[in-house]
Amino acid sequence: MEKKKRDLLKTYIPLVDFIAGIVGPFCEVVLHDVSNVESSIVAIKNNHISGRQVGGPLTDLGLKLLKEKAYVEKDYLLNYPGKTKDGKVLRSSTFFIKDEDGDIAGMLCVNMDLSAAYAAKRFIEDFIMNINGEPQDQSTYKEDRKEVPENLTLSLEELMRSIIENTVAEVNVPPERMSPEEKMGVVHKLSEKGVFLLKGAIAEVARHLKTSENTIYRYLSRKNSDL
Structure with missing residues (x-):
């Protein structure tokens, strides 16, 4: 009977490398x-996680499961917490290996090391906190963009019209x-923005201001006077 169980376990040895190879170095398979x-480990892969070796003993949970005969009613246990010595x-997770009579022969255990996952989680949380925790930087960035707007227009006419319309809109009063x-103030702002360097700006x-060209010239001549 014991020989049959040992032969059964041998068929599972390739699965140790197979599972570890699929999941990767953060997965220990035993x-x-x-x-x-007292010397239950017959195969182990990625043992850098726990530091155990072939010939090592069963775990405390493994002993408890054997004592309670948990394998009688269950075929496996999934996703329970564990911890290494360090x-x-x-x-x-543990899969119970049973013979044809339902007697347990061994256990195939998969231990996922979550250390890197938790470290990544902390990094992401800290990274997001740092972004959300610096509103003053965002505010400064927004103010810089507000002070130096850029409008990508397709023609000179669109450029001129865009600047004039935006400047007039800042007054919040219809030109008429x-x-x-107020109109003189608009002209002075447009002058500061270089609009009058453009042909036909006057x-x-x-x-737009519903006034004469002579009035615009007059406003420009009074550029340095108090409004």
Whole structure:
């Protein structure tokens, strides 16, 4: 009977390398022979996680499961917490290997090392916190963009119209209701923005402000006077 169980366990040895190869270096796979709990490990892969070796003993949970005969009603246990001697946090699962009579022969255990996952989680959380925790930097960036807007227009006419319309809109008063001082203020702002370096700007500004070209010239001549 014991020989049959040992032969059964041998068929699972390739699965140790197979599972570890699929999941990767953060996955330790262990095959236990429960007939010798003091030296139950018959195969292990990625043992850098726990530091255990072939010939090592069964775990405390493994002993408890054997004692309770948990394998009678269950075929496996999934995703229970574990911990290594040096403090690594694990997510573990165990498959009960049974013979044709339902008697347990061994356990195939998969231990996922979550250390890197938790480190990545902390990094992402800290990274997001740093972004959300610096509103002053975002505010400064927004203010810089507000002070130096850029409008990518397709023609000179669109460029001129865009600047004039945006500047007029800053007053929040329709041109026909603007006072002479308000219109003069618009002209001075447009001058600061270089609009009058563009050919035809005087006529275009006059049209938007619903006034004459001579008035625009007059406003420009008073550029340095108090409004």
